[in-house]
Amino acid sequence: MKTLKLLTMASLVPLLWANSSQVKAKEQSLSSQKMEIQRIEPCIEPYNNYNQQPNNEIQPIDDCDGGGGGSTGPYAPPGMPSSITSPVYTNDDNYRVSWQPGYGGGYSVRNELYLQTNNGSWSKVYDGYGSSKYFTVTEGKKIKRHRVRSCNSKGCSGYKYSDKMIVNFKEKPNLYSKYNFLGTLDQKNSTYQSNTQSFKTVLSRDTQAGQSSGSFNATSNQDRFYLGDGYDLVRGALKETCLNVEHPDFEITQTPPLQPSTFSIDYVNDNRHLAELLEVSASAKVGFTGDDFSIGLSGEKERYVKSVADEQHVRFVVKVKNRREFWKLNTPTDAIYPELVNQVLSPNDDEAKADFRERCGDNFINSANLGSALYLVFTFDAKKYSYEERESKKAELGLKIDDIFSINGAAGSSTELKETLDSLNVTINADQVGGPYGLAASITPANVIDKYNQFVQDTSESNWAAVDFSTSNYQRPTTYNGYTHSEIFADYRGTQGVLAQMQRWADISVQHRERCDPWGEYGQSTPSQCSSSQAEIIIAMETCRDTREWANCKHPLSYDTGNVSITVPGTNLLNWLNANVKKLNQESVSELYDHHVHTGSIQVNDQTCLSASSCFANPHRGFGAGIGKGFNIETFEYDNPRGSGRSHSISPQYCVRSEAYLKTGNPPFGDTTADWRYRVNFEGVCPETENFVIVQ
Template identity: 55%
Template sequence: MKYIKFAALAALAPKMVFVASLSLQSAEVHSNEPCLEPLSTPELGQQNELIEPDPCDPGGGGGGGGGPYGPPSTPASITYPAYTNTDSIKVSWAASYGDGYPVSYELYESKNNGGWVNVYTGSFPSRVLNNKTEGKYRYRVLAKNSIFSSSYRYGNYSLINPRQKSNLYLKYPTTMSTLDSQNYQFRTVNSAAKTGLKREYPEGQSSSMNTPEGRFYLGNGFDVVRGSLKETCLDVNHPDFVITQTPASQASTFNISYVNDNRHLAQLLDVSSSAQIGFSSHDIDLGLSGEQERYVNSVSDETYVRYVVKIKNRRESWNLSTPVDAIHPLLVNNVLSPNDDEAKADFRERCGDNYLSGANIGSALYLVFKFSAKAYSYQERENKKAELSLAIGDVFQASGAADSSSSLTETLNRLNVEVRGEQIGGPPGVAAAIALNGSNVVDKYNQFVQDSNSSNWAAVDYSTNNYQRPTVYNAYAHNQIFADYTGNQGPLAQMRRWLDISVQHRERCDLYGGYNKNPPSQCHTSIGEISTAMDSCLNTREWGQCVHPHQYNTGSPTTTAQGTYLLGWLSTNVKKLNEDINTEDWDHHVYRTYLNVDDKTCLKNSQCFLNPYRGSGPGIGKGFHVFNYYYDNPRGGSRSYSTYAGYCARTQVHLDTADGFWGDTTADWEYSVTVEGLCPETEDFLVIP
C-alpha cells in the first residue's frame, strides 16, 4: 500500500522522488528480487499513462531516482515561413520542459495533405530541410523522454515554390572562372567597406572566390529589383578603371521626423523601393539586408505613434571612373547577344541591372521611438504625440549632440515608449544595446557619435550607373542588349506595387495580435499568394508574368482556387480592422412592482470585438463607459457590469420598489452606455498608380 502511494506522489512531484525513494529503501519496502528485463514497453499511444517507479531504472536525469513519470511539455510553438521560393525551409520550435530529464524531438512533415513522415529526430529545437520540391507543406513536432511523448504542436501551411537558377559555370566555364580569378586579384589590392546590402552569389561559384559577406567594392553589380549585390562585371584591369577617395562634400545630416505612415517610414530609414518587404516571408529565411531589417523591425499598424531620429556622418566619398567600354570583354564576346532574352537573363543573373559607381563612407544611427495609442482617444493621442515630440526635441540637437534629460526618461516611461536603434557602421553593438534597454538611449547615442571612426566606418549612401552598351553594339537600343527593368509597367514598378500591398497586408494582420486576437486564417494564406506574384518580378526569365496587381490571377502552386483575381480576394478576405463606437441610452422606471434589467449595448455585429485598452469606471480595460444620470432602487439589488459575447457591454440590476403606502413606490435607472471596439470590414487594398 505504501508503494502505491509513493507512485502517485512521484507522478505529482517528480523532484521529490529521490528523497522519498531513499526513505522507502531504508524501511526495506522493496524486495530483493533481481532486476529483470520487462516483457513489453509502453506503447507510444499511451501518452498519459503513469507507471510505477522502477528501482532498476535510474531514469537518466532529473535527480537520479526512478526515471520520468510523465511526458515532457508540448512545444509551445512551431514556426516556419509561410512561403519560400528556395528548395529549403527552416523549421523551429520552442524547447520543451523535461523537469530535468533529457528531451528529444520528432519532427513530421506532410506534403499536399498527405500522410505524416518523420523528417528529424534529435535534441535541437530547429531543423533546416533541404531539397524540397514544389508543394504545400505542413509540420508538426512532439517532445519525448525515455518513456513518454508529449502531444503534437502543429504549424500552418507553407507554400514551397523553388525557382530554378541558371548555373553559368556550366554554361560558360572558362569565362566565369577567369572573371572570378581577376576579381579575386582586384579585391586583394583595393579597399572595401562594410555594407548592409545582401549579396547574392551565382549558382555554381566556388566559395573560395566569394567576397566576404557584408563587404562591397565599387564596380560590384547591383540587382535593382531585389536590392542585392552581384558580382563585378567590369574590366577592372583597364587603366581607365580608377577609384578616387575625397572628403565627403556633405559632412553630416541630422533630423527628427514624425512618421505619417509606413511608406513615409521607408523614406526616413533610407530604405530603397526594392527592399520594402512588409511581411515575414522567404526573405526572412534567406537573410535580410540591413535596410530591409531596419524597415521590417519598425513597420507597425496605424495605432502606433512613431518618431525617427536620424544622424548620418559622412567622412569619405568614393567614386569610380570607367573606360568607355566598361564591361569585361569576355562577357561582351561570350554572353551578350542582341535581342537574345537568354543572353539578357544570363548577364543579369551574374551582373545585375547596374553597378555601384560611388559611396559615402561613415556612420549612421536611426532611432525609432514608438508607443501604442490604443488606449487613447484621438485628442489624447495628439496630446501625447506632442509631448513625445517636445521631449525628443529638448534632448537631440541639430548639431548632433544629445543632452541628458530626466524629462525624456520620464516621458518614455509614462507613455511606455519603445526605442529601437539601427546602425550602419559606428561602434559595434550600440543599436542592439538601445533595442534591449531604451532608457540608455542618450548615453548610447553620444557613444555612437564619439566613437565612430575610420576603423568602423561603413557605406551610408550609394550611387549606381547603368551598364552602357559596348561600342560594338552601338547600332542597337539599350533594351536590345540588356534586360529592361524600367518603365511604369516594368518589373521594378510592378515590384513596388506588390511590396506596397504586402506592407498593407502586414498592417492589417498584425493589428489583430495587438489586441490579443488571432488573425484570420486568410492572413496566413495570402502571404504565399503575394509572394508568388512577386516571384515573377524577381526572376528575369519570368518577367513576362510580372504584371500589375489589377491584372494578376492566381496560378499554380496556389493556396486559393486557381484563376482567382488576387487583389479582389485580398480586399474581401483580409479585412481591415476599423474603429467602431456605439452609444445607447437606457431609461427604466417601475411603479409598485419590480423589473429585472438586462441591457446589452453592442457593436455593429458579432465579428467585432470590444477594445480592451479603452473604457472607464466599471468598464475600464473592457471597452465600455457607463454614464449614470439617475438611480433610485429602494429594495433592489446591486448593479453589475460585464462584457457579453465579446462585442457587447452587459448591464444588469434587479429594480424593486418599497411596499406600503408610505414607502418609495418607484424605482428608476436612467443611464447610457458607450462601447468602443474594432470591426473587420471589407476595404480595398490601395495600389500605387
C-alpha cells in the first residue's frame, strides 16, 4: 500500500517515458521552456467606450486563449499583482485605476478588479487581460477603494489593495446654456486674437465654464495667451477674455523693458524657498500632495514638481532672465463687455459673482515682458554625509557655481565644475520659458556650461515667450459706482480671504510632501497616514477653488473634515496632521564599550539603540562592517585567546547589536585575559511629532 501511495500519476509518467527516445526529446523541449520564458504575442483589444477613452486607443493583453497557455498549461496560479494605483482624490467625471499584473511564468494572466464604495461590500468591476480601467463618476462625494488579483487556469493570486480615495464630482453649470450671448463674445475674441500677437506662456488655460455643442471655442491654443485674458488667481489658470476688445480705447503699447536682464544664484533653504526661487505662485502649488485633475499642469508648477525634494538634499538655483520687450494694455473706463455687465453682473448676487468669475477669473492680464528665462536646479543627496560634511560640500558646490556662471554667459573652466559635479553626484533639473526650443531637456552635468551659453546667445525674437506678467483687478462698471468691489465681484482679497487661505493650505501641502516623500528614499514603506491625508488636504483646498464653495474655504485652524472622510469625519484636519503625519529627523548615538575578562569567559551582546522603536538605520551612512547599514565601529583593543569572532548587525531596526564570545587562555602559560574595547557610532532616522507651520 505504501508503494502505491508513492507511485502517483506525476511519478508514473516519467517512468513510462524512460526508454523512449521520442519522449526524451519532448522532455528536453519542456526543460528548455522552463529555462526560457515562453514568448506570447499580444492580442489587441480596442477601447470602445467613447466617454472614457479615445476610440483609437488600444490595449495589449497577454494572449488570446483565455488563460490556458498552451497544451501543458501553467503549473500554478500567478503571483500577486505588484502594484495598483488610483488618484487619492478627484472631482473630475472619470478616473483611471491601473495595476501591474502578477507574474504568470510565461502563460497568460487574467485580472479581476473589484470596487468597494463607502466601506461596503466588494463588487467585481473588471475581468480581462488588461492592466487598467477607466471609471465614470456620478454626482456625490464617496470613498472608494480598489483591489485586484491575477488568475489563470490553476487559480488566482491574493489581492493587491489600493489606497482609499475620495471621489467628489459635481456637475458644473453650463454658462453657454444660461447666457446665449457667450458664443457672440467668443467670435469677437477670435477676431481680436487673429489681429493681435499672442504670447507663448507656461500658464495653463482652464476649461471653458460650459459650452453648448457647436459653439465656437476661442481658446483651443492651450500654451498661448493674449493681453486682456482673464486670470483665475486661485486655480492659477487663464480664463476667457472679458474686456471689450472692440472699444476704441482698448490698445496695446510696446516699449523696452524696465529691467532688461536679471541673474541670480541662491542656496535653497527648504521647499517653500524653492517655490519662491522658481517663481511658483501660491495657486500653482495647489495639489502637490497627489493626483489632481481639476487644473492643468502649469509650467511653474512643473518646474517645482521636477525639483522638489526633502530637506536631506542640498540645492542651488541658477536663474537667468533676458527681457527684450515690454507689452502693456491700456483699457477704457468701462472695460468689460456690455453684455456681461447687463446680463451677468448684479450687485450682491452670489450666483452672478460665481458665473462671472468662472468665465472671466479674478483679474485680467495687463502687461508682459517678452524674452527668455532659464532655471537650473543643482541637487545632491546629503543623506550620506554627516552635518559637517554636508556643510563643507555645500560650500564647495556653491563657490564653484558662483565662479563659473555670469549674467552674460558662462566663464571659467567647465572641467573644474564637472569634476565637482561628478564627485558629489550632482543632478540638474532644467526648465525654460522661451529661448531655443527643447534646450532645457538636453542639459546634463556634462554639458551644462555649453548649453547655458547656447541659451543666452540663441534667444531671439522668433523664440521669445512671456517670462513674467502682471494682472489688474476688474474695475467696477460706472453703472455700479455706488457699490463696493466685493458687492459686484467674488472677492478673493484680504488676510482671511480665499487666496490667503489657499496660500496657507498650499504651504501645508508642501510641508506634507517633505514629510511623506523621504520614506521611500530610506527604503521604508510610506505610512498609510500620508496617502489618506493627501486626499483630505486636496479636499480642503478644493473648497477654495470652486467659487460656489467659498463659504467652506476656511483657515486650517478651523477646518474640519466632512461627513465622508478618509481620516475621521468631523475632525480638525490640522490637528490630525500634526498628530499623525510624522516628520523624519536625523538622529545619532554613540556608545563606548569596555569588556575585560580576567579568567573564564563571557557572552557579549551589546545593543546601541536610537531613541524609539519607530526609528530606523540610515542606509545611506556607515563604514566598514556597517557600510550601507548606518553604523561604523571603532575598535581600540581586541584580545580574545580562545573565544569566537565579533559580529555586528541591525536587530531590531533601531539598534546595532554587537556580539562576541570572550574567553581567556589556560594558565599558567596561556593568556589569562580577554579584552574587547570599542565604540559604536550609529546614525538613523526617527519619525517625530512636529506641528505643521501655518502661514499667518
